[in-house]
Amino acid sequence: MLAIVIPICLALCSLAVLLTFIRLLIGPHQPDRILALDTININAIALIVLFGLWLDSNLFFEAALLIALMGFITTVVLAKFMTRGDIIE
Amino acid sequence: MKRLFPYPLLSLALTLLWLLLANSLSLGNLLMGGLLGWAIPRVCRGLWFTDVRPRHPLLLAKLLLRVTGDMLWANVQVAALVLGPVRRLNPVFVEVPVDIRQEMGLTLLMSIITLTPGTVSAELSEDGRRVLVHTLDEDDPDALIESIKTRYEKPLMEIFPCSPS
Amino acid sequence: MNPWLEGLICLLLLVGSLFTLIGSIGLLRLPDFFMRLHGPTKATTLGVGSTVIGSMLYFTTQHEGLSLHEFLIPLFLFITAPVSAQMLCKSAMQQRLGFIERTRGKPWKP
Structure with a gap:
Protein backbone atom coordinates (compact mmCIF):
# COMPACT_ATOMS: atom_id res chain seq x y z
CA MET A 1 0.00 0.00 0.00
CA LEU A 2 2.85 2.38 0.84
CA ALA A 3 4.25 1.84 -2.65
CA ILE A 4 1.10 3.44 -4.09
CA VAL A 5 0.53 6.12 -1.46
CA ILE A 6 4.02 7.64 -1.39
CA PRO A 7 4.03 8.61 -5.10
CA ILE A 8 0.56 10.16 -4.62
CA CYS A 9 1.86 12.18 -1.66
CA LEU A 10 4.93 13.23 -3.66
CA ALA A 11 2.62 14.39 -6.45
CA LEU A 12 0.44 16.39 -4.04
CA CYS A 13 3.48 18.10 -2.49
CA SER A 14 4.95 18.86 -5.90
CA LEU A 15 1.66 20.40 -6.94
CA ALA A 16 1.82 22.51 -3.77
CA VAL A 17 5.31 23.74 -4.75
CA LEU A 18 4.01 24.57 -8.22
CA LEU A 19 1.08 26.62 -6.85
CA THR A 20 3.41 28.45 -4.49
CA PHE A 21 5.73 29.15 -7.39
CA ILE A 22 2.90 30.87 -9.26
CA ARG A 23 2.41 33.14 -6.24
CA LEU A 24 6.16 33.79 -6.20
CA LEU A 25 5.98 34.88 -9.83
CA ILE A 26 2.85 37.04 -9.69
CA GLY A 27 3.72 38.79 -6.45
CA PRO A 28 2.31 41.44 -6.35
CA HIS A 29 4.33 42.84 -3.43
CA GLN A 30 7.66 41.93 -1.85
CA PRO A 31 6.15 40.41 1.32
CA ASP A 32 4.03 38.11 -0.85
CA ARG A 33 7.15 36.85 -2.57
CA ILE A 34 9.01 36.26 0.69
CA LEU A 35 6.01 34.40 2.08
CA ALA A 36 5.97 32.26 -1.05
CA LEU A 37 9.68 31.47 -0.63
CA ASP A 38 9.09 30.52 2.99
CA THR A 39 6.25 28.23 1.96
CA ILE A 40 8.39 26.61 -0.72
CA ASN A 41 10.97 25.88 1.98
CA ILE A 42 8.39 24.15 4.16
CA ASN A 43 7.03 22.20 1.19
CA ALA A 44 10.56 21.14 0.34
CA ILE A 45 10.97 19.71 3.84
CA ALA A 46 7.84 17.61 3.37
CA LEU A 47 9.10 16.48 -0.04
CA ILE A 48 12.48 15.45 1.34
CA VAL A 49 10.93 13.48 4.21
CA LEU A 50 8.65 11.70 1.72
CA PHE A 51 11.61 11.01 -0.59
CA GLY A 52 13.53 9.52 2.33
CA LEU A 53 10.58 7.20 2.96
CA TRP A 54 10.44 6.28 -0.72
CA LEU A 55 14.14 5.33 -0.78
CA ASP A 56 13.83 3.74 2.67
CA SER A 57 16.80 5.77 3.89
CA ASN A 58 17.29 7.61 7.14
CA LEU A 59 19.99 9.86 5.70
CA PHE A 60 17.66 12.56 4.40
CA PHE A 61 16.78 13.78 7.87
CA GLU A 62 19.83 16.02 8.12
CA ALA A 63 19.04 17.66 4.79
CA ALA A 64 15.47 18.38 5.88
CA LEU A 65 16.63 19.85 9.18
CA LEU A 66 19.21 22.03 7.44
CA ILE A 67 16.62 23.34 5.01
CA ALA A 68 14.32 24.15 7.95
CA LEU A 69 17.13 26.10 9.66
CA MET A 70 18.24 27.92 6.54
CA GLY A 71 14.67 28.68 5.48
CA PHE A 72 13.90 30.33 8.78
CA ILE A 73 17.04 32.43 8.75
CA THR A 74 16.44 33.47 5.13
CA THR A 75 12.88 34.54 5.84
CA VAL A 76 13.80 36.56 8.90
CA VAL A 77 16.74 38.26 7.20
CA LEU A 78 14.68 39.16 4.12
CA ALA A 79 11.79 40.48 6.21
CA LYS A 80 14.14 42.50 8.36
CA PHE A 81 15.94 43.90 5.35
CA MET A 82 12.62 44.94 3.86
CA THR A 83 11.42 46.60 7.05
CA ARG A 84 14.57 48.44 8.01
CA GLY A 85 16.60 48.59 4.82
CA ASP A 86 19.44 47.00 6.76
CA ILE A 87 20.07 43.73 8.56
CA ILE A 88 22.41 44.62 11.39
CA GLU A 89 21.87 48.12 12.64
CA MET B 1 24.89 21.51 42.06
CA LYS B 2 23.68 25.07 41.72
CA ARG B 3 27.13 26.22 40.66
CA LEU B 4 27.64 23.31 38.31
CA PHE B 5 24.31 23.79 36.52
CA PRO B 6 23.17 27.41 36.82
CA TYR B 7 20.22 26.72 34.47
CA PRO B 8 19.13 23.12 35.06
CA LEU B 9 16.23 23.21 32.59
CA LEU B 10 18.45 24.55 29.81
CA SER B 11 21.05 21.87 30.51
CA LEU B 12 18.41 19.17 30.37
CA ALA B 13 16.98 20.54 27.12
CA LEU B 14 20.43 20.70 25.51
CA THR B 15 21.23 17.13 26.52
CA LEU B 16 17.90 15.90 25.15
CA LEU B 17 18.51 17.84 21.93
CA TRP B 18 21.90 16.21 21.48
CA LEU B 19 20.49 12.74 22.08
CA LEU B 20 17.71 13.39 19.55
CA LEU B 21 20.21 14.67 16.97
CA ALA B 22 22.47 11.67 17.45
CA ASN B 23 19.39 9.40 17.54
CA SER B 24 20.99 6.98 19.98
CA LEU B 25 21.23 6.37 23.70
CA SER B 26 24.76 4.95 23.83
CA LEU B 27 27.06 5.80 26.71
CA GLY B 28 29.27 7.98 24.53
CA ASN B 29 26.36 10.08 23.36
CA LEU B 30 25.00 10.40 26.90
CA LEU B 31 28.41 11.68 28.04
CA MET B 32 28.70 14.07 25.09
CA GLY B 33 25.18 15.37 25.72
CA GLY B 34 25.91 15.85 29.39
CA LEU B 35 29.12 17.67 28.56
CA LEU B 36 27.30 20.02 26.18
CA GLY B 37 24.52 20.56 28.70
CA TRP B 38 27.15 21.54 31.25
CA ALA B 39 29.39 23.66 29.01
CA ILE B 40 26.95 25.69 26.91
CA PRO B 41 25.03 27.33 29.79
CA ARG B 42 28.35 28.17 31.47
CA VAL B 43 29.80 29.77 28.36
CA CYS B 44 26.58 31.68 27.67
CA ARG B 45 25.96 32.74 31.25
CA GLY B 46 26.57 36.41 30.52
CA LEU B 47 24.03 36.42 27.71
CA TRP B 48 20.96 35.38 29.67
CA PHE B 49 18.79 38.19 30.95
CA THR B 50 16.13 36.34 32.88
CA ASP B 51 16.10 32.89 34.36
CA VAL B 52 12.81 31.28 33.34
CA ARG B 53 11.36 28.84 35.84
CA PRO B 54 7.93 27.58 34.81
CA ARG B 55 5.70 26.64 37.74
CA HIS B 56 2.89 24.10 37.72
CA MET C 1 4.32 -5.30 7.71
CA ASN C 2 1.17 -5.16 9.79
CA PRO C 3 -1.65 -3.93 7.48
CA TRP C 4 -3.19 -1.73 10.20
CA LEU C 5 0.11 -0.03 10.84
CA GLU C 6 0.71 0.43 7.14
CA GLY C 7 -2.77 1.92 6.78
CA LEU C 8 -2.09 4.34 9.63
CA ILE C 9 1.19 5.45 8.08
CA CYS C 10 -0.51 5.90 4.70
CA LEU C 11 -3.28 7.95 6.31
CA LEU C 12 -0.79 10.21 8.11
CA LEU C 13 1.22 10.77 4.93
CA LEU C 14 -1.90 11.52 2.89
CA VAL C 15 -3.27 13.95 5.50
CA GLY C 16 0.11 15.67 5.67
CA SER C 17 0.38 16.09 1.91
CA LEU C 18 -3.21 17.26 1.63
CA PHE C 19 -2.67 19.96 4.25
CA THR C 20 0.53 21.04 2.53
CA LEU C 21 -1.43 21.37 -0.69
CA ILE C 22 -4.25 23.27 1.03
CA GLY C 23 -1.75 25.72 2.50
CA SER C 24 -0.43 26.46 -0.97
CA ILE C 25 -3.93 26.75 -2.40
CA GLY C 26 -4.68 29.30 0.32
CA LEU C 27 -1.54 31.21 -0.57
CA LEU C 28 -2.63 31.36 -4.18
CA ARG C 29 -6.34 32.01 -3.71
CA LEU C 30 -6.84 34.48 -0.88
CA PRO C 31 -7.19 38.11 -1.92
CA ASP C 32 -4.82 40.11 0.30
CA PHE C 33 -1.47 39.62 2.00
CA PHE C 34 -2.72 39.43 5.58
CA MET C 35 -5.20 36.72 4.64
CA ARG C 36 -2.61 34.84 2.62
CA LEU C 37 -0.46 34.66 5.72
CA HIS C 38 -2.98 32.31 7.33
CA GLY C 39 -2.64 29.52 4.80
CA PRO C 40 1.06 28.63 5.07
CA THR C 41 1.62 29.31 8.77
CA LYS C 42 -0.99 26.77 9.80
CA ALA C 43 -1.72 24.25 7.12
CA THR C 44 1.91 23.71 6.24
CA THR C 45 3.14 23.22 9.77
CA LEU C 46 0.51 20.56 10.39
CA GLY C 47 1.25 19.12 6.96
CA VAL C 48 4.93 18.66 7.75
CA GLY C 49 4.10 17.51 11.29
CA SER C 50 1.79 14.78 10.10
CA THR C 51 4.19 13.63 7.37
CA VAL C 52 7.05 13.47 9.84
CA ILE C 53 5.03 11.46 12.37
CA GLY C 54 4.25 8.99 9.58
CA SER C 55 7.94 8.75 8.74
CA MET C 56 8.84 8.32 12.41
CA LEU C 57 6.39 5.41 12.73
CA TYR C 58 7.78 3.81 9.58
CA PHE C 59 11.44 3.97 10.59
CA THR C 60 10.71 2.89 14.16
CA THR C 61 8.88 -0.23 13.05
CA GLN C 62 10.88 -1.13 9.93
CA HIS C 63 14.39 -0.65 11.25
CA GLU C 64 15.65 -1.75 14.61
CA GLY C 65 15.45 0.77 17.39
CA LEU C 66 13.46 3.86 18.17
CA SER C 67 13.81 6.63 15.60
CA LEU C 68 12.73 9.88 17.15
CA HIS C 69 15.10 12.38 15.60
CA GLU C 70 12.67 13.41 12.85
CA PHE C 71 10.65 14.96 15.64
CA LEU C 72 13.17 17.82 15.72
CA ILE C 73 11.86 19.12 12.38
CA PRO C 74 8.24 19.89 13.44
CA LEU C 75 9.50 21.07 16.83
CA PHE C 76 11.72 23.59 15.10
CA LEU C 77 8.98 24.59 12.67
CA PHE C 78 6.46 25.18 15.46
CA ILE C 79 8.92 27.46 17.22
CA THR C 80 9.93 29.41 14.12
CA ALA C 81 6.70 29.69 12.13
CA PRO C 82 5.14 32.34 14.44
CA VAL C 83 8.35 34.37 14.42
CA SER C 84 8.62 34.53 10.65
CA ALA C 85 4.88 35.19 10.33
CA GLN C 86 5.16 38.15 12.67
CA MET C 87 8.26 39.53 10.93
CA LEU C 88 6.46 39.37 7.59
CA CYS C 89 3.36 41.00 9.08
CA LYS C 90 5.47 43.81 10.46
CA SER C 91 7.15 44.51 7.16
CA ALA C 92 3.80 44.38 5.35
CA MET C 93 2.36 46.91 7.80
CA GLN C 94 5.42 49.08 7.42
CA GLN C 95 5.00 49.05 3.64
CA ARG C 96 1.29 49.89 4.12
CA LEU C 97 0.12 47.02 1.96
CA GLY C 98 -3.54 47.20 1.05
CA PHE C 99 -6.19 44.85 2.35
CA ILE C 100 -9.68 44.10 1.09
CA GLU C 101 -12.32 46.63 1.98
CA ARG C 102 -14.54 44.56 4.21
CA THR C 103 -11.72 44.06 6.71
CA ARG C 104 -12.86 45.60 9.98
CA GLY C 105 -10.39 47.37 12.26
CA LYS C 106 -7.12 48.65 10.88
CA PRO C 107 -3.41 48.00 11.35
CA TRP C 108 -1.36 50.30 13.52
CA LYS C 109 0.67 53.09 12.03
CA PRO C 110 4.33 52.03 11.88
Missing part, protein backbone atom coordinates in the same frame (compact mmCIF):
# COMPACT_ATOMS: atom_id res chain seq x y z
CA PRO B 57 4.23 21.48 35.26
CA LEU B 58 0.80 19.80 35.22
CA LEU B 59 -0.90 22.99 34.10
CA LEU B 60 1.78 23.41 31.42
CA ALA B 61 1.10 19.90 30.13
CA LYS B 62 -2.63 20.61 30.11
CA LEU B 63 -2.06 23.84 28.18
CA LEU B 64 0.14 22.01 25.65
CA LEU B 65 -2.57 19.38 25.14
CA ARG B 66 -5.21 22.07 24.71
CA VAL B 67 -3.08 23.96 22.18
CA THR B 68 -2.42 20.77 20.23
CA GLY B 69 -6.14 19.99 20.12
CA ASP B 70 -7.01 23.54 19.09
CA MET B 71 -4.33 23.43 16.43
CA LEU B 72 -5.73 20.26 14.85
CA TRP B 73 -9.27 21.64 14.90
CA ALA B 74 -8.03 25.00 13.60
CA ASN B 75 -6.34 23.37 10.68
CA VAL B 76 -9.54 21.66 9.61
CA GLN B 77 -11.45 24.95 9.96
CA VAL B 78 -8.87 26.98 8.06
CA ALA B 79 -8.77 24.31 5.35
CA ALA B 80 -12.55 24.56 4.99
CA LEU B 81 -12.39 28.37 4.86
CA VAL B 82 -9.59 28.36 2.30
CA LEU B 83 -11.37 25.91 0.02
CA GLY B 84 -14.78 27.54 0.46
CA PRO B 85 -16.03 30.74 -1.18
CA VAL B 86 -13.58 33.56 -0.51
CA ARG B 87 -16.28 36.26 -0.66
CA ARG B 88 -17.87 35.10 2.58
CA LEU B 89 -14.74 35.60 4.69
CA ASN B 90 -14.82 38.46 7.21
CA PRO B 91 -11.23 39.35 8.10
CA VAL B 92 -10.75 41.55 11.18
CA PHE B 93 -7.86 43.35 12.85
CA VAL B 94 -8.46 42.97 16.58
CA GLU B 95 -6.57 44.71 19.34
CA VAL B 96 -6.18 42.36 22.29
CA PRO B 97 -5.16 43.91 25.62
CA VAL B 98 -2.71 41.62 27.42
CA ASP B 99 -1.95 41.59 31.13
CA ILE B 100 0.89 39.11 31.13
CA ARG B 101 4.20 40.83 31.82
CA GLN B 102 6.68 37.98 31.91
CA GLU B 103 8.65 37.92 28.63
CA MET B 104 8.64 34.18 28.07
CA GLY B 105 4.91 34.00 28.77
CA LEU B 106 4.23 36.84 26.33
CA THR B 107 6.31 35.17 23.63
CA LEU B 108 4.48 31.90 24.15
CA LEU B 109 1.10 33.66 24.06
CA MET B 110 1.90 35.31 20.73
CA SER B 111 3.18 32.03 19.28
CA ILE B 112 0.05 30.22 20.44
CA ILE B 113 -2.16 32.88 18.85
CA THR B 114 -0.36 32.45 15.55
CA LEU B 115 -0.60 28.66 15.67
CA THR B 116 -4.35 28.46 16.44
CA PRO B 117 -7.72 29.06 14.71
CA GLY B 118 -7.40 31.49 11.83
CA THR B 119 -5.51 34.07 13.88
CA VAL B 120 -2.06 35.63 13.38
CA SER B 121 -0.49 37.90 15.97
CA ALA B 122 0.70 40.79 13.84
CA GLU B 123 2.37 43.14 16.26
CA LEU B 124 3.04 43.94 19.89
CA SER B 125 2.69 47.56 21.00
CA GLU B 126 5.73 49.44 22.27
CA ASP B 127 4.70 49.16 25.91
CA GLY B 128 3.85 45.48 25.55
CA ARG B 129 0.25 45.89 26.66
CA ARG B 130 -1.62 45.30 23.42
CA VAL B 131 -1.31 42.69 20.69
CA LEU B 132 -2.66 43.29 17.20
CA VAL B 133 -4.30 40.11 15.93
CA HIS B 134 -5.46 39.50 12.37
CA THR B 135 -8.19 36.89 11.98
CA LEU B 136 -9.25 35.21 8.78
CA ASP B 137 -12.96 34.97 9.56
CA GLU B 138 -14.56 36.27 12.73
CA ASP B 139 -18.02 37.74 13.32
CA ASP B 140 -17.60 38.65 16.96
CA PRO B 141 -14.20 40.17 17.87
CA ASP B 142 -15.10 40.49 21.58
CA ALA B 143 -15.71 36.76 21.87
CA LEU B 144 -12.31 36.17 20.28
CA ILE B 145 -10.58 38.44 22.82
CA GLU B 146 -12.43 36.69 25.63
CA SER B 147 -11.45 33.23 24.44
CA ILE B 148 -7.78 34.18 24.00
CA LYS B 149 -7.69 35.65 27.50
CA THR B 150 -9.40 32.78 29.29
CA ARG B 151 -8.08 29.85 27.29
CA TYR B 152 -4.42 30.78 26.91
CA GLU B 153 -3.47 33.87 28.87
CA LYS B 154 -4.79 32.81 32.25
CA PRO B 155 -2.89 29.50 32.46
CA LEU B 156 0.23 31.20 31.07
CA MET B 157 0.06 33.85 33.78
CA GLU B 158 -0.04 31.15 36.41
CA ILE B 159 2.80 29.19 34.84
CA PHE B 160 5.04 32.24 34.38
CA PRO B 161 4.34 34.60 37.25
CA CYS B 162 5.94 38.03 37.22
CA SER B 163 9.44 37.94 38.61
CA PRO B 164 9.78 40.14 41.71
CA SER B 165 12.65 42.18 40.22
